[in-house]
Amino acid sequence: MMTEGTPVLVDVRKYDGRVSGRWAAVRLGEDEHGVWLGTERGVPVEAAKGGWTNRFDHVLLVPRGEWWIATFCAAPGPELYCDVCTVPEWSEDGGTTVLRTVDLDLDVVRPQGGEAYTKDEDEFAEHRVRYGYPEAVAEAALRACARLSEAARRESGVEPFTSAYQGWLELVTRSSANPGSGES
Structure with missing residues (x-):
């Protein structure tokens, strides 16, 4: 059973199996929106196109049974x-909790103080053909993207995209600001 403070390996792949992003997170808790994971800035991220170091504290929401994950x-x-992806799956691998999903290219992004927009539609169209996304997968991805585009609008008032994430994010930023505090 995964409890608060449990380390989690987030493993996001592309449809062809390449690593899209792979990094360490910590389980912060769970609410009506799903499971919340936290990652402090400075955590290394592995990717097929080369790794990088996470530049921002963030929380990742893993909803139940949805075709997306959301990073705040x-x-x-x-x-x-928001990454449109296959329904995330949890597993254990050698005593490590692993979150696995397949990135389906479409993203919904809302910059600080800005309006939400969809990106990588061209990449989705290209990969849909190149990797042969099954029609059911492509349709689920497009439906998820349309719902996220509407819900992520600043004036939508739809949670968790309005304010529900703020308390979870504060747990990470507070811990990051006080590294010796013992908080996760």
Whole structure:
């Protein structure tokens, strides 16, 4: 059973199996929106196109049974970055809790103080053909993207995209600001 403070390996792949992003997070808790994971700035991220170091404290929301995950970043990062993906799956691998999903290219992004927009539609169209996304997968991705585009609008009032994430993000930013505090 995964409890608060449990380390989690987030493993996001592309449809062809390449690593899209792979990094360490910590389980912060769970609410009606799903499971919340936290990652402090400075955490290394592995990717097929080369790794990088996470530049912002952020929380990742893993909803139940949905075709997306949502990242909420501390400023100056994007306020919201939703990845349209296959329904995330949890597993254990050698005693490590692993979150796995397949990135389906479409993203809904809301910059700090800005309006939400969809990106990578061209990449989705290209990969849909190149990797042969099954029609059911492509349709689920497009439906998820349309719902996220509407819900992520600043004036929508739809949670968790309005304010529900703020308390979770504060747990990470507070811990990041006080590294010796013992908080996760």
